[in-house]
Amino acid sequence: MVDMNTADAEAIRLTLSGDKDAFAVIVARYTERAYRMALYVLGNEQDAMDVSQDAFIRAYRNLNRFDTNRPFFPWFATILRNLCYNFLRRRKRKQAYNIEDFQIAEPSSPSSPSSEPCSGIAVETKVALNNALSKLSPQDREIIGKFYFEDLSYKKIADELGVPIGTVMSRLYYARKHLKDRMLKGER
Numbered sequence: 001m002v003d004m005n006t007a008d009a010e011a012i013r014l015t016l017s018g019d020k021d022a023f024a025v026i027v028a029r030y031t032e033r034a035y036r037m038a039l040y041v042l043g044n045e046q047d048a049m050d051v052s053q054d055a056f057i058r059a060y061r062n063l064n065r066f067d068t069n070r071p072f073f074p075w076f077a078t079i080l081r082n083l084c085y086n087f088l089r090r091r092k093r094k095q096a097y098n099i100e101d102f103q104i105a106e107p108s109s110p111s112s113p114s115s116e117p118c119s120g121i122a123v124e125t126k127v128a129l130n131n132a133l134s135k136l137s138p139q140d141r142e143i144i145g146k147f148y149f150e151d152l153s154y155k156k157i158a159d160e161l162g163v164p165i166g167t168v169m170s171r172l173y174y175a176r177k178h179l180k181d182r183m184l185k186g187e188r
Helices: 004-016 022-042 045-061 072-091 123-134 138-149 154-161 165-187
Strands: none
Touching: 004 022, 004 072, 022 045, 022 072, 022 138, 045 072, 072 138, 072 154, 123 165, 138 154, 138 165, 154 165
8 A cells, every 4th residue: 555645745746857747646636635724714604615726726725845765745725724713814704604605514425324423413412512612713713623523642743834733732721621611601
């Protein structure tokens, strides 16, 4: 089996040497993951789609700055995250996101009962959870999304965010605390 980092590096080398179709391999590999990441931060499907597409364009334009000895996705995730935060700053969203707009990303194969992040939870609880998630900061939503819905380890999250594992643990602790506070406020 070919290492994903090696395959990414080869696709990037081909792209830099003029093969415009080679970057499509990378786009195909990371489109869904980029969309979910943007959705966690932005809380809106259309905005997430737009910003994740913009991130691929930005990455393509800046491929000459990428170090092919390093993994592609953490570099790309930094571009995507910065675009998400810039988008939020530009829009200056002060109101809470619409519950219908913020959706927990569902896995590709919903047939297995354990693959759905919220299986067995009552509809009211799902609504309360989505409402509480939508009121969290983009950073809190992102870390919760990566840990609980993408099922990434502390190490993988740390690599993607470019921070130490202890920072991931701390951010996750505070994100959980904020989520709990929002959930309890919703019950009153």
